[in-house]
Amino acid sequence: MAYDVNAIRKHFPALENGAAHFDGPGGSQVPDVVGEAVSSTLCAAIANRGTVTAAERRADGVVREARQAVADLLGARPDGVVFGRSMTQVTYDFSRTLAKSWGPGDEVVVTRLDHDANVRPWVQAAEARGATVRWADFDPETGELPRSSITELLTDRTRLVAVTAASNLLGTRPDIPAITEAVREAGALSYVDGVHLTPHALVDIAELGADFYACSPYKFLGPHLGLLAAAPDLLETLQPDKLLPSSNAVPERFELGTLPYELLAGTTAAIDFLAGLVPSEGSRRERLRTSLTALEEHEDALLQRLEDGLAALPRVVRYGSPTRRRTPTVLFSVTGLTPQAVYERLGARGINAPASTFYAIECARHLGLGDTGAVRAGIAPYTTAAEVDLLLAAVAEL
Numbered sequence: 001m002a003y004d005v006n007a008i009r010k011h012f013p014a015l016e017n018g019a020a021h022f023d024g025p026g027g028s029q030v031p032d033v034v035g036e037a038v039s040s041t042l043c044a045a046i047a048n049r050g051t052v053t054a055a056e057r058r059a060d061g062v063v064r065e066a067r068q069a070v071a072d073l074l075g076a077r078p079d080g081v082v083f084g085r086s087m088t089q090v091t092y093d094f095s096r097t098l099a100k101s102w103g104p105g106d107e108v109v110v111t112r113l114d115h116d117a118n119v120r121p122w123v124q125a126a127e128a129r130g131a132t133v134r135w136a137d138f139d140p141e142t143g144e145l146p147r148s149s150i151t152e153l154l155t156d157r158t159r160l161v162a163v164t165a166a167s168n169l170l171g172t173r174p175d176i177p178a179i180t181e182a183v184r185e186a187g188a189l190s191y192v193d194g195v196h197l198t199p200h201a202l203v204d205i206a207e208l209g210a211d212f213y214a215c216s217p218y219k220f221l222g223p224h225l226g227l228l229a230a231a232p233d234l235l236e237t238l239q240p241d242k243l244l245p246s247s248n249a250v251p252e253r254f255e256l257g258t259l260p261y262e263l264l265a266g267t268t269a270a271i272d273f274l275a276g277l278v279p280s281e282g283s284r285r286e287r288l289r290t291s292l293t294a295l296e297e298h299e300d301a302l303l304q305r306l307e308d309g310l311a312a313l314p315r316v317v318r319y320g321s322p323t324r325r326r327t328p329t330v331l332f333s334v335t336g337l338t339p340q341a342v343y344e345r346l347g348a349r350g351i352n353a354p355a356s357t358f359y360a361i362e363c364a365r366h367l368g369l370g371d372t373g374a375v376r377a378g379i380a381p382y383t384t385a386a387e388v389d390l391l392l393a394a395v396a397e398l
Helices: 005-009 013-017 033-042 053-075 086-103 121-128 147-151 177-183 234-237 259-277 284-311 339-348 361-366 385-396
Strands: 080-082 107-111 131-135 158-164 189-193 212-215 226-230 315-318 327-332 376-377
Touching: 053 080, 053 226, 053 284, 080 086, 086 121, 086 158, 086 189, 086 212, 086 226, 107 121, 107 147, 107 339, 121 131, 121 284, 147 177, 158 177, 177 189, 226 234, 259 284, 284 315, 284 327, 284 385, 327 339, 339 376, 339 385
Parallel strands: 107 131, 107 158, 158 189, 189 212
Antiparallel strands: 080 226, 212 226, 315 327, 327 376
16 A cells, blocks of 8 residues: 555644645654553553552553553664663763763774764763774765774774664764774674654664664654663673662663653654554564655655755755765755754745754764755655645755
């Protein structure tokens, strides 16, 4: 069955105001079923997790269902799924935990392509332990991060490599399986930021080879939350700081305080919605494969339409290579206008395409954009060809 974007859009109340949302990379709009799941969980009788009362069992069921849904989405194990307030918070927590075993002479590799949430926690953790930080650079002309930029930094003292699965600024998709294979051969761990990849492609952590994979439900149609997936056996080797009476079981030992049950219910609903983008049969994982394959085809076609249209505008400067495989994300500027001015003029026409570094501060600086950045337009499951044409026409008239 074909991808029916108009049928999908009917589930997004936020789209009724008529704005064209190209701001999905910063947080997607939310379908009605996610809002309903959050609301119904908040209004239901619920308590701390347990097995005695109905309220306790309901809370426990919400958590278990969310872990299983995430496992189906990422090709992970439910008992290896850790929830937190945000990907940034989860990464800070794991950086402090992993750094307990680091010391002078140890090395950590980060990249200039990454969002700062997968840079600064590792830099600061390494500095606190006296470890050395080594930087992998990407090609500013193409936006590509070659495998060699990381492998040439690996030594027998490398303890961890933090790398993005897709740049939130450029859409660049490094060859993660090749990178993680080299990291593993060096005896180090890999921490992969999947925030910007997960909304646009079927993820399989085993195929990626990631030891840790972190992402954010609010980027894939869900509520504001963060999560991490890893092998339970690996998590068992880590001892985070925690309250004395809290569970020491995996993955609970990494989750500080009571989980936001309503947001977990919303996450499950979002994953179920993704699995139903294109109606099909089979397990949730199989339905996700069908739907996300169709979604990727839909978004790639719109990305090509957007790239071709921008290429035809003489005042537009695009960043990164349009010929490489990317997420449907375009970073551009308009000669003679500041990025903020472009953002504001588009916004006045009901087109939401913000301007910033979007926390990819090292990436923006390496591109020569400083701390101002540029305009970012991202395509989402609800984006239409008409909206792409609307954006192109508006940019042409600036």
